[in-house]
Amino acid sequence: MRPHPEFAIEFGSRLLAWYRHHRRELPWRHTDDPYAIWVSETMLQQTQVATVVPYYRRFLAAFPTVHALAAAPEEAVLAVWAGLGYYSRARNLHRAARIVCERFGGRIPDDPVRLRELPGVGRYTAGAIASLAYGRPTPVVDGNVERVLARVFALRGDVRRPPLARELWDLAEALIPPAASRDFNSAMMELGATLCTPRSPDCPRCPVVSLCQGRAEGIAEALPERRAAPAITPIEVAAAVVWREERVLLGRGDRGRWVGLWQLPHREIQAGEDPAETARRALAEWTGVTGDAAGVIAEIRHTITRFRVRLRAVRIRVDGDEPRPLACAALRWLHPSEVEHLPVPTPHRRLLARIAAPEGAE
Numbered sequence: 001m002r003p004h005p006e007f008a009i010e011f012g013s014r015l016l017a018w019y020r021h022h023r024r025e026l027p028w029r030h031t032d033d034p035y036a037i038w039v040s041e042t043m044l045q046q047t048q049v050a051t052v053v054p055y056y057r058r059f060l061a062a063f064p065t066v067h068a069l070a071a072a073p074e075e076a077v078l079a080v081w082a083g084l085g086y087y088s089r090a091r092n093l094h095r096a097a098r099i100v101c102e103r104f105g106g107r108i109p110d111d112p113v114r115l116r117e118l119p120g121v122g123r124y125t126a127g128a129i130a131s132l133a134y135g136r137p138t139p140v141v142d143g144n145v146e147r148v149l150a151r152v153f154a155l156r157g158d159v160r161r162p163p164l165a166r167e168l169w170d171l172a173e174a175l176i177p178p179a180a181s182r183d184f185n186s187a188m189m190e191l192g193a194t195l196c197t198p199r200s201p202d203c204p205r206c207p208v209v210s211l212c213q214g215r216a217e218g219i220a221e222a223l224p225e226r227r228a229a230p231a232i233t234p235i236e237v238a239a240a241v242v243w244r245e246e247r248v249l250l251g252r253g254d255r256g257r258w259v260g261l262w263q264l265p266h267r268e269i270q271a272g273e274d275p276a277e278t279a280r281r282a283l284a285e286w287t288g289v290t291g292d293a294a295g296v297i298a299e300i301r302h303t304i305t306r307f308r309v310r311l312r313a314v315r316i317r318v319d320g321d322e323p324r325p326l327a328c329a330a331l332r333w334l335h336p337s338e339v340e341h342l343p344v345p346t347p348h349r350r351l352l353a354r355i356a357a358p359e360g361a362e
């Protein structure tokens with residue numbers, strides 16, 4: 001499906017006029033620096049704007065250029081990212097920055113095809129950098145744009161699967177006014193984020209209401225159609241807390257979701273297993289040492305993607321053996337004040353905040 005050229009002109013001019021008066025002031029809207037835009041778009045994947053803003057400022061203060069990012073050790077990058085979650089985004093950004101410096105002399109490509117060769121850069125991010133930084137007429141389709149397009153064109157079906165997913169990209173491309181791709185793409189995302197929201201779209205205030213087929217048919221709120229979200233799975237996890245002179249033992253992950261981050265040795269509790277026993281096993285697997293479990297001393301609950309996790313801390317007194325890194329890349333005894341400056345996943349940071357070093361910690 002391709003919109004009629006007159007429709008595209010009308011749609012674009014209405015949307016752009018609205019955007020220029022109503023857009024939110026966001027820090028990445030005041031720059032056309034491709035590096036800054038790349039950082040913002042990477043952070044905005046799976047994360048709300050309000051959460052991203054302070055992280056974006058902090059990240060650019062720490063690594064103001066692609067060269068600065070490329071030169072930084074991974075641990076420093078993860079430490080500044082810590083709390084934002086989905087750490088593979090930070091690792092990919094870091095790796096990609098090194099590639100940009102090595103292969104392209106530090107100039108971030110303006111060609112979406114070359115951009116997509118970089119780790120972590122998919123069609124969305126490539127389109128965003130090419131259009132928002134370089135003004136190229138490349139489409140961007142995120143969740144907000146999907147919703148706007150599905151409603152404006154009254155499209156039924158799963159927007160995340162072909163053929164409809166492909167059709168949305170084609171529509172987004174066909175609607176771009178060639179001379180205003182930056183503002184147009186930003187405006188589409190802004191419309192979805194502020195007026196054409198998932199529930200209760202504010203159609204009376206919408207600049208394209210007279211062009212919206214979904215609204216005309218009275219089905220806008222039911223769009224876009226999607227497969228049902230996967231069910232939430234509860235998981236129980238036990239973590240071992242071992243103290244030595246007011247320092248707690250943390251391991252640097254070498255696999256899974258939290259590669260490169262400092263964590264309490266932990267593992268999932270199997271059905272019928274006691275948390276204290278699980279924590280002892282986790283400690284043995286991570287460090288090779290065993291000890292006596294003194295029981296659960298704190299717990300927190302958190303959600304990661306489709307998992308609802310109950311994380312319990314178990315204090316363990318070790319028998320004097322020196323721990324060595326087995327199921328992790330490294331081990332360190334860390335004072336709580338040092339943990340502040342290291343990349344630690346948020347659930348473990350929260351758990352550590354609840355457990356003070358015991359009197360006379362061994």
Ligand code: SF4
Nearest residue numbers: 196203206209212220
């Ligand atoms: S008229 Fe309503 S449903 Fe249609 S694009 Fe505007 S806000 Fe969304």
